[in-house]
Amino acid sequence: MLRLSKSAQNMRTSEIRDLMSVAIDPDIISFAGGMPNQDLFPIAEVDEIYQHLPLKTKQEGFQYGPTGGYPPLLESLSRFLESKGLPVKDNQLIITTGSLQAINLIAKIMLDPGDVAITETPCFIGAISAFKSYQAELVGVPMDADGVIAGKLRQALDAYQERCKLVYLTPNFHNPAGTIYNRERRREVLTLLQGRNVILVEDDAYNDLYFDESDRDLTRPLKAMGTEPVPICYCGSFSKIFGPGMRLGWLLASKEIVRQCEVAKQSMDACSSTFTQMLANEFLVQDRLPEYLQHIRPIYKRRCERLLESLQKFMPAGVAWNRPKGGFYIWVKLPEGMDATEVLKKAIPLGAVFVVGKTFDPNGTANDHLRLSFCHMPEDKMEKGVQIIAAAIQAVQAGR
Numbered sequence: 406m407l408r409l410s411k412s413a414q415n416m417r418t419s420e421i422r423d424l425m426s427v428a429i430d431p432d433i434i435s436f437a438g439g440m441p442n443q444d445l446f447p448i449a450e451v452d453e454i455y456q457h458l459p460l461k462t463k464q465e466g467f468q469y470g471p472t473g474g475y476p477p478l479l480e481s482l483s484r485f486l487e488s489k490g491l492p493v494k495d496n497q498l499i500i501t502t503g504s505l506q507a508i509n510l511i512a513k514i515m516l517d518p519g520d521v522a523i524t525e526t527p528c529f530i531g532a533i534s535a536f537k538s539y540q541a542e543l544v545g546v547p548m549d550a551d552g553v554i555a556g557k558l559r560q561a562l563d564a565y566q567e568r569c570k571l572v573y574l575t576p577n578f579h580n581p582a583g584t585i586y587n588r589e590r591r592r593e594v595l596t597l598l599q600g601r602n603v604i605l606v607e608d609d610a611y612n613d614l615y616f617d618e619s620d621r622d623l624t625r626p627l628k629a630m631g632t633e634p635v636p637i638c639y640c641g642s643f644s645k646i647f648g649p650g651m652r653l654g655w656l657l658a659s660k661e662i663v664r665q666c667e668v669a670k671q672s673m674d675a676c677s678s679t680f681t682q683m684l685a686n687e688f689l690v691q692d693r694l695p696e697y698l699q700h701i702r703p704i705y706k707r708r709c710e711r712l713l714e715s716l717q718k719f720m721p722a723g724v725a726w727n728r729p730k731g732g733f734y735i736w737v738k739l740p741e742g743m744d745a746t747e748v749l750k751k752a753i754p755l756g757a758v759f760v761v762g763k764t765f766d767p768n769g770t771a772n773d774h775l776r777l778s779f780c781h782m783p784e785d786k787m788e789k790g791v792q793i794i795a796a797a798i799q800a801v802q803a804g805r
């Protein structure tokens with residue numbers, strides 16, 4: 406028998422990944438994947454960038470690079486993060502292989518078996534898996550429409566103060582809840598964490614994906630709010646603003662934390678791809694990102710609106726959902742007592758898929774929600790997809 410490590414035994418396979426095999430069937434209408442639609446990738450821009458690069462830069466791109474990141478990208482990314490008010494100079498930046506690696510590195514350097522990681526409920530499955538793989542105990546704190554519920558967070562922090570080493574939050578365009586924290590909630594969270602011996606992992610993978618320019622101010626990161634009552638590990642990503650295939654993310658944190666992460670990263674992948682770091686650097690330096698964002702924001706906004714309209718039109722009574730201001734997701738609450746897996750089982754043969762709520766539950770049990778992604782789905786298929794899911798819900802309701 407294969408004698409797997411305790412940490413491997415503790416890993417949860419991602420239902421998102423398992424579902425992907427179904428989701429890539431071209432006939433299935435998929436609300437499952439949280440990846441940008443490939444029609445939207447800046448391929449022509451990257452072609453142009455690469456063609457015009459000097460040979461020496463291209464050669465560098467094929468080479469190993471420093472573990473901390475390709476120096477020109479560290480510089481251009483620093484400027485980009487400074488423009489968001491982030492305290493880059495007082496901290497250190499490291500480029501990671503996707504922001505999921507940043508989360509994993511923090512988990513690796515912080516968590517011993519039995520330590521507690523406090524997360525939101527629901528929570529990004531990648532973070533759940535990362536924390537679990539180091540045998541941490543996860544404590545989920547519920548959210549409302551304005552973010553994590555402060556009183557509940559206080560209770561969790563008080564109850565687990567000995568064992569809790571980190572708190573993981575996604576204040577902007579939460580995956581899967583679609584929520585953005587309001588200003589008051591941001592302040593409350595920071596105040597609450599004051600004087601406690603924990604670090605805050607702020608996951609900001611969707612920071613730039615607000616729909617309306619007027620909401621931009623709402624996305625100001627906690628790490629940019631001036632006071633830092635706790636060490637904040639700020640994680641970001643090129644996945645949603647350039648392409649997930651680049652596998653590039655970053656971590657901005659104290660020098661001490663980044664130094665430890667760098668040591669841990671050395672034995673993982675030595676460095677993130679120099680080739681894609683070179684491309685990302687040019688994308689930033691040539692100031693192509695703002696234009697690209699202006700192109701994709703209205704498309705995502707329109708897709709989201711179409712999905713909301715379809716939900717309004719077809720969902721039976723008792724189904725509820727949020728209205729996102731950005732990001733990729735709508736979090737749909739099923740009628741009382743209904744199980745999302747039952748709905749999925751009916752929806753797949755009818756031709757639509759989504760991700761069931763328990764995927765995002767730190768305990769892996771609560772299953773009364775569905776996550777619908779609108780980022781990948783062409784608008785003309787949305788209505789049909791929602792009709793199928795509504796029919797599946799009605800079939801479960803009727804016990805058919």
Ligand SMILES: Cc1ncc(COP(=O)(O)O)c(C=O)c1O
Pocket residue numbers: 439502503504505506529531575579580608610641642643644649652653654
């Ligand atoms: C909230 C959140 N954080 C992090 C990630 C990881 O992104 P990546 O590793 O591609 O940078 C994702 C991906 O979907 C996400 O939704």
